[in-house]
Amino acid sequence: MNRLQVIDCCDKHWNPTAATLYHMSHRTIEHRAEGSWIEDEEGNRFLDFACSYGVFIVGHANPHVQAAACDQLARIATLPYGMMEPSQVGLMQRLARMLPGDLNRVWLTNSGAEACEIALRAVLAARAPRRRIIVARDSYHGKTLGALNILGQHNHRNPFDPLMRQVDFVPYGDLAALSDAMDSDVAAVFLEPVLGGPYLQVPVSGYVKQVELLCREHGALFVADEIQTAFGRAGRMFAIEYDAAQPDIILLSKGMTGGHAAIAATVMSDRLYETLTGLSDFDADYLASGAGASPFACATALASLDFIERENLPERAQRLGVRLISGLRRLARQYPALIEEAPGIGLMTGLKVRNPAVESAITMVMGRHGIHLGHSMNESADHPVLRFYPPLTVTEGEIELCLDKLAASLEQIGSRPVKLFDCLNLLVRRQYRLPRWFVYRLTGVKQT
Amino acid sequence: MNTASYSELPAMFQRHAPPYLAERATGDVVVSAEGASLHLADGRTLLDAASGGFGYGVSPVVEAVQAQLRRLPLSNRVLISRTLAELVVELDKLCPTPLSVSYVCNSGDEAFEGALKLAKGLNPRRNRLLVVAGSRPGSLSYGTLLAGIGAGYLDALGMEVVPIRPNDSASLAGSLDRSTLAVVYEPVIRERGLCRLEAAFLTEMRRGCDTHGCLMIASELHTGLGFAGTPLGISLTGVVPDALVLGDALGGGQIGVGVYVTSKAINDAVYGGRNPSLHGSTTGGNPASCVAATVALRHLARERIAQRQEGLGRAFTERFASRAANPESLIRNYQVCGGLVSVELPGPAPADRLWRECLGAGLLLQRPRDRWLYLAPPLTVSEREWEQVLQRLQRGCERAGCEPAALREVV
Ligand SMILES: Cc1ncc(COP(=O)(O)O)c(C=O)c1O
Numbered sequence: 001m002n003r004l005q006v007i008d009c010c011d012k013h014w015n016p017t018a019a020t021l022y023h024m025s026h027r028t029i030e031h032r033a034e035g036s037w038i039e040d041e042e043g044n045r046f047l048d049f050a051c052s053y054g055v056f057i058v059g060h061a062n063p064h065v066q067a068a069a070c071d072q073l074a075r076i077a078t079l080p081y082g083m084m085e086p087s088q089v090g091l092m093q094r095l096a097r098m099l100p101g102d103l104n105r106v107w108l109t110n111s112g113a114e115a116c117e118i119a120l121r122a123v124l125a126a127r128a129p130r131r132r133i134i135v136a137r138d139s140y141h142g143k144t145l146g147a148l149n150i151l152g153q154h155n156h157r158n159p160f161d162p163l164m165r166q167v168d169f170v171p172y173g174d175l176a177a178l179s180d181a182m183d184s185d186v187a188a189v190f191l192e193p194v195l196g197g198p199y200l201q202v203p204v205s206g207y208v209k210q211v212e213l214l215c216r217e218h219g220a221l222f223v224a225d226e227i228q229t230a231f232g233r234a235g236r237m238f239a240i241e242y243d244a245a246q247p248d249i250i251l252l253s254k255g256m257t258g259g260h261a262a263i264a265a266t267v268m269s270d271r272l273y274e275t276l277t278g279l280s281d282f283d284a285d286y287l288a289s290g291a292g293a294s295p296f297a298c299a300t301a302l303a304s305l306d307f308i309e310r311e312n313l314p315e316r317a318q319r320l321g322v323r324l325i326s327g328l329r330r331l332a333r334q335y336p337a338l339i340e341e342a343p344g345i346g347l348m349t350g351l352k353v354r355n356p357a358v359e360s361a362i363t364m365v366m367g368r369h370g371i372h373l374g375h376s377m378n379e380s381a382d383h384p385v386l387r388f389y390p391p392l393t394v395t396e397g398e399i400e401l402c403l404d405k406l407a408a409s410l411e412q413i414g415s416r417p418v419k420l421f422d423c424l425n426l427l428v429r430r431q432y433r434l435p436r437w438f439v440y441r442l443t444g445v446k447q448t
Numbered sequence: 449m450n451t452a453s454y455s456e457l458p459a460m461f462q463r464h465a466p467p468y469l470a471e472r473a474t475g476d477v478v479v480s481a482e483g484a485s486l487h488l489a490d491g492r493t494l495l496d497a498a499s500g501g502f503g504y505g506v507s508p509v510v511e512a513v514q515a516q517l518r519r520l521p522l523s524n525r526v527l528i529s530r531t532l533a534e535l536v537v538e539l540d541k542l543c544p545t546p547l548s549v550s551y552v553c554n555s556g557d558e559a560f561e562g563a564l565k566l567a568k569g570l571n572p573r574r575n576r577l578l579v580v581a582g583s584r585p586g587s588l589s590y591g592t593l594l595a596g597i598g599a600g601y602l603d604a605l606g607m608e609v610v611p612i613r614p615n616d617s618a619s620l621a622g623s624l625d626r627s628t629l630a631v632v633y634e635p636v637i638r639e640r641g642l643c644r645l646e647a648a649f650l651t652e653m654r655r656g657c658d659t660h661g662c663l664m665i666a667s668e669l670h671t672g673l674g675f676a677g678t679p680l681g682i683s684l685t686g687v688v689p690d691a692l693v694l695g696d697a698l699g700g701g702q703i704g705v706g707v708y709v710t711s712k713a714i715n716d717a718v719y720g721g722r723n724p725s726l727h728g729s730t731t732g733g734n735p736a737s738c739v740a741a742t743v744a745l746r747h748l749a750r751e752r753i754a755q756r757q758e759g760l761g762r763a764f765t766e767r768f769a770s771r772a773a774n775p776e777s778l779i780r781n782y783q784v785c786g787g788l789v790s791v792e793l794p795g796p797a798p799a800d801r802l803w804r805e806c807l808g809a810g811l812l813l814q815r816p817r818d819r820w821l822y823l824a825p826p827l828t829v830s831e832r833e834w835e836q837v838l839q840r841l842q843r844g845c846e847r848a849g850c851e852p853a854a855l856r857e858v859v
Pocket residue numbers: 053111112113114116140141142143192196197225226227228253728729730731
């Protein structure tokens with residue numbers, strides 16, 4: 001199949017609006033990757049600062065992780081219930097040892113959303129008859145129907161509303177609002193220690209700990225969603241370390257295998273585990289995973305964790321993050337009409353831009369310069385954050401290269417009147433509802 | 449890991465594993481596997497008649513996945529994925545018209561929730577779910593609710609669940625209305641034995657779903673890909689649902705993959721003209737999993753696995769049915785559908801005894817559910833392995849004091 005045929009298959013058999021997007025943004029077909037670089041089938045190379053929003057912590061195709069993954073595939077990749085396997089048990093123990101306090105009970109699942117769903121069911125049971133869940137507005141916890149119930153981004157929820165009724169949304173970082181929302185009917189608070197997604201926001205020091213304390217005060221459980229932040233991305237092995245916070249449940253996923261296999265974990269405290277298993281009607285299958293904990297994913301995660309610890313990637317992320325963030329801030333100051341600010345911590349960084357049209361423009365021009373960025377794909381955010389999430393193995397030279405290309409891109413974009421982007425934004429907000437011929441003509445797509 | 453540390457694994461496991469795994473643990477440590485054989489750290493080999501998976505170490509799949517791992521295991525989701533396009537084309541070939549659009553994700557569990565989300569997108573205000581009793585469509589929140597587990601806690605989800613007795617067309621018709629979001633079923637129910645849903649019942653379901661505009665969702669985690677003796681469980685009757693869920697065996701025994709397949713019309717009604725990221729996940733449809741699934745599907749077709757599964761059921765019947773009835777026997781009945789087999793014992797205690805004796809004889813079965821045992825070997829189990837499964841089952845029966853001579857087929 002050539003490129004157009006591949007897009008046609010996506011259109012007919014997968015995701016028609018993704019196919020439109022591929023056409024209009026002139027995307028090519030991915031082929032291979034190594035370190036911080038991705039190569040398409042035409043041999044073009046791209047510096048990857050998108051990293052699937054934070055997955056490729058140890059660099060693409062990391063030889064150490066790859067070898068462990070291939071080796072495990074050759075031995076045993078999946079496992080029937082009832083059997084134990086060294087890498088699976090080893091990963092459970094490893095995570096428990098890495099995590100603070102008594103976070104010792106490990107549910108291994110296949111995705112971040114699955115991990116959130118285990119946590120949701122656990123808190124509803126452990127704190128019954130309490131029913132209310134509090135989450136941060138604009139937070140992200142996954143898009144399975146169960147996880148959608150506690151997703152704070154309304155553009156993802158609206159088409160499926162009404163969802164669970166007793167979910168309250170409070171502004172991220174606002175302790176007073178949280179405090180007002182807390183009462184004796186709150187079962188749990190779900191919180192990202194650094195708000196990710198298109199609303200990247202680093203809270204003030206102490207915020208996460210204060211949330212924990214509010215939970216304790218009201219008898220609610222505290223669930224830290226570290227799916228995006230953990231394993232060094234935010235400059236610490238776990239972002240809760242900044243505040244020495246101690247959640248009842250922690251959720252992990254993205255960086256765990258360094259981008260070599262899908263895996264997630266819901267890790268619970270012994271105390272919570274005992275509460276759950278002590279319930280008179282507790283059924284172990286209430287908190288099960290159909291196909292979680294595959295030895296393949298576990299062995300891959302263990303190798304990746306070895307690498308993260310051996311290379312001290314959290315420290316590296318913090319050190320290089322300072323450089324990247326200061327570069328982004330410098331450019332933000334230079335282009336105040338386009339960029340509001342440059343939030344970030346560790347190598348979880350971004351540009352909060354004027355509007356989605358500006359985000360699209362920067363992404364597109366940077367793509368032409370051979371740099372991939374984490375586009376928010378969120379045309380309903382007023383000021384989305386365009387994410388810069390390189391692998392934690394990124395070099396200083398690669399950061400400089402990205403900043404140089406960004407400077408050139410902003411110069412090019414900044415030479416246009418900003419009003420143009422305000423007009424374009426009207427189109428961007430409707431882009432998936434516009435007739436295809438119109439979008440294609442606008443973006444110079446030849447339809448053959 | 450050396451054998452000394454293998455001996456420490458059970459304690460580590462009990463310390464850290466979640467209850468659903470810890471409760472089922474046999475205490476055995478697996479170090480490698482191929483075909484349907486699990487090689488244990490203590491040198492024994494167990495035959496797997498429990499996983500209902502694809503089969504271990506099937507070389508075309510292993511090699512393809514290893515090659516993809518070296519190239520690009522996961523995508524950064526900026527460029528186009530050829531591996532995903534190839535998989536969705538393969539799924540289109542597998543499924544009957546009009547099922548042509550696939551949502552590829554990380555597990556059968558996620559796929560089922562995706563199908564339900566599709567139903568919710570079609571009719572957001574509806575909150576009534578009909579489920580054919582005994583169906584186990586997955587272990588995420590709504591799958592758990594539909595399986596009747598934790599209903600007292602999951603009332604928070606705001607869904608009303610109405611169980612329908614299998615093949616009870618009248619109660620199905622009486623329960624369907626304009627508040628029904630979806631009707632969920634498995635083509636063959638594994639509850640108190642095996643129960644095949646009849647064409648008349650499914651035709652009624654199809655008609656009712658069309659009349660009331662709700663989604664008909666077939667969960668094929670246990671019946672799809674050949675287990676029921678046909679490429680898909682829905683082929684048993686030919687009644688086509690609105691969404692078909694396939695699960696974990698789809699990953700070729702290598703990687704978790706799930707998918708639901710629906711029609712273009714339904715997909716467009718929910719996701720058409722909307723942001724392509726309205727549904728999806730970080731790793732869903734990743735290149736290594738797509739390669740695993742594509743190669744697995746081709747392997748199933750090439751090796752005529754559905755026919756082979758049918759052969760397994762026949763071999764079981766030949767072996768056990770021909771014997772004379774024995775009033776002393778503890779085993780009451782058995783049922784076969786393709787390669788799916790259930791065995792009924794007089795009560796939970798003998799069922800448990802048989803399960804243990806089989807394990808001792810080198811055969812891993814799923815833990816009994818009440819007085820029923822289910823055989824769920826991997827899809828690619830060979831005839832020779834199956835023969836060994838049956839021999840070990842027989843040995844287990846003898847040791848448990850249940851003479852298999854009296855098995856009677858009741859389907
Ligand atoms: C904080 C957070 N929680 C949950 C999720 C959901 O994970 P997944 O996409 O693997 O379902 C994500 C994914 O981006 C995330 O960033």
